[in-house]
Amino acid sequence: xxxxxxxxxxxxxxxxxxxxxxxxxxxxxxxxxxxxxxxxxxxxxxxxxxxxxxxxxxxxxxxxxxxxxxxxxxxxxxxxxxxxxxxxxxxxxxxxxxxxxxxxxxxxxxxxxxxxxxxxxxxxxxxxxxxxxxxxxxxxxxxxxxxxxxxxxxxxxxxxxxxxxxxxxxx
Amino acid sequence: xxxxxxxxxxxxxxxxxxxxxxxxxxxxxxxxxxxxxxxxxxxxxxxxxxxxxxxxxxxxxxxxxxxxxxxxxxxxxxxxxxxxxxxxxxxxxxxxxxxxxxxxxxxxxxxxxxxxxxxxx
Numbered sequence: 001x002x003x004x005x006x007x008x009x010x011x012x013x014x015x016x017x018x019x020x021x022x023x024x025x026x027x028x029x030x031x032x033x034x035x036x037x038x039x040x041x042x043x044x045x046x047x048x049x050x051x052x053x054x055x056x057x058x059x060x061x062x063x064x065x066x067x068x069x070x071x072x073x074x075x076x077x078x079x080x081x082x083x084x085x086x087x088x089x090x091x092x093x094x095x096x097x098x099x100x101x102x103x104x105x106x107x108x109x110x111x112x113x114x115x116x117x118x119x120x121x122x123x124x125x126x127x128x129x130x131x132x133x134x135x136x137x138x139x140x141x142x143x144x145x146x147x148x149x150x151x152x153x154x155x156x157x158x159x160x161x162x163x164x165x166x167x168x169x170x171x
Numbered sequence: 172x173x174x175x176x177x178x179x180x181x182x183x184x185x186x187x188x189x190x191x192x193x194x195x196x197x198x199x200x201x202x203x204x205x206x207x208x209x210x211x212x213x214x215x216x217x218x219x220x221x222x223x224x225x226x227x228x229x230x231x232x233x234x235x236x237x238x239x240x241x242x243x244x245x246x247x248x249x250x251x252x253x254x255x256x257x258x259x260x261x262x263x264x265x266x267x268x269x270x271x272x273x274x275x276x277x278x279x280x281x282x283x284x285x286x287x288x289x290x291x292x
Binding site: 015016018019021022024025026028029032033062063131132135136137138 | 178235238239241242243244248250269271272273275277278279280282284286289290292
């Protein structure tokens with residue numbers, strides 16, 4: 001059974017229809033352009049012209065993460081950029097990047113990046129950057145955190161199973 | 172000359188010529204193979220090649236993998252430098268170019284994101 005366990009975790013390559021992939025990319029692009037908005041699977045599926053169940057499965061297969069977790073990484077990137085580049089308060093940044101509460105934002109940000117929004121702002125402002133010559137959309141894509149596991153799973157592992165899962169992922 | 176993989180050369184040609192203002196530089200066919208490059212009037216020294224994955228250049232498995240990579244937007248960035256990004260955005264958007272990012276002003280320059288029909292951007 002050990003092999004069965006391994007194959008569950010390794011990402012095997014399966015061929016996908018390029019025409020479908022192009023439409024999945026469109027939904028991903030729409031999330032990139034408006035990551036502060038709500039993107040339930042039904043809305044994304046409409047952009048791609050497929051059923052919700054088909055969308056969720058195909059998106060993960062194509063891009064390696066479920067759509068709601070992908071959106072989360074874009075929101076974290078946006079928040080980190082606003083912390084770095086603007087004087088907006090952390091509360092304003094939380095709402096501007098799509099979170100419904102400051103508490104959820106702060107906790108999720110810390111869980112994903114390992115640092116609080118305030119600490120990130122201080123560190124990012126101290127670091128010199130030379131990003132003027134990189135087009136914005138590529139910069140955003142590059143600064144997205146690599147979130148290979150669910151936030152709830154990350155919390156669980158860090159808590160070593162001492163706490164129950166208080167909530168599921170923020171979508 | 173730098174080449175792009177596209178899903179359909181006729182479609183790509185129409186996009187780069189009719190929507191983005193390129194013009195044909197070379198269009199040569201030999202059986203199934205078509206060498207197609209375009210150039211922009213503002214930069215005639217540069218050619219952009221529009222190629223489809225497939226025989227005889229690629230085996231079937233490689234061609235399929237390339238088509239998938241292009242369609243999921245995983246090819247390297249394609250950047251067009253223009254004098255006035257906002258004006259260019261308005262102009263080509265009106266012609267139906269798919270934008271992934273509206274013009275954004277950063278550090279004194281403006282950029283916007285677009286994709287071609289195949290997924291290059």
